[in-house]
Amino acid sequence: MTLAVLPVRAEGRALGEFLAAGLGAELLRPWEGEGSPHALLEQQFSTFSGWVLLMASGIATRFLSGLPVSKLSDPAVVVLDEGARFAVSLLSGHEGGANALAYRVANLTGAVPVVTTADVPTATPDYVAPTPGVGQPVDKGIAL
Numbered sequence: 001m002t003l004a005v006l007p008v009r010a011e012g013r014a015l016g017e018f019l020a021a022g023l024g025a026e027l028l029r030p031w032e033g034e035g036s037p038h039a040l041l042e043q044q045f046s047t048f049s050g051w052v053l054l055m056a057s058g059i060a061t062r063f064l065s066g067l068p069v070s071k072l073s074d075p076a077v078v079v080l081d082e083g084a085r086f087a088v089s090l091l092s093g094h095e096g097g098a099n100a101l102a103y104r105v106a107n108l109t110g111a112v113p114v115v116t117t118a119d120v121p122t123a124t125p126d127y128v129a130p131t132p133g134v135g136q137p138v139d140k141g142i143a144l
Helices: 010-023 037-044 057-064 098-109
Strands: 003-007 050-054 075-080 087-092 112-114
Touching: 003 010, 003 037, 010 050, 010 098, 037 057, 050 057, 050 098, 057 075, 057 087, 075 098, 087 098, 098 112
Parallel strands: 003 050, 050 075, 087 112
Antiparallel strands: 075 087
């Protein structure tokens, strides 16, 4: 699987570099003149078989508008917030590998994987829960 990590803002650079190294992915850097994050995703959507978008899910949804064609051919898309709290399997979960990618991202970052595929209740994913439990404080004073 060829993966890309796309932060929406330069502030996501450190997390993007960490993810790219851990996943063996290419880090796209729109703040270095490569174009806007939206334009990069549109231009390179089918170039990669998987994407980790470092942005809010609403932004990712807008950026993806009009790009998906089929769950059998679209790349996997996982959305990770900049606080690395939630790794959301957003597109091509089962067929395209986004569910497995969400678990990989979660294992690397300590994020909670969010996978809503119908077969999830019967699956046994390869996910290791982070040491801090629910209710522990995270960055910016937000508790889970």
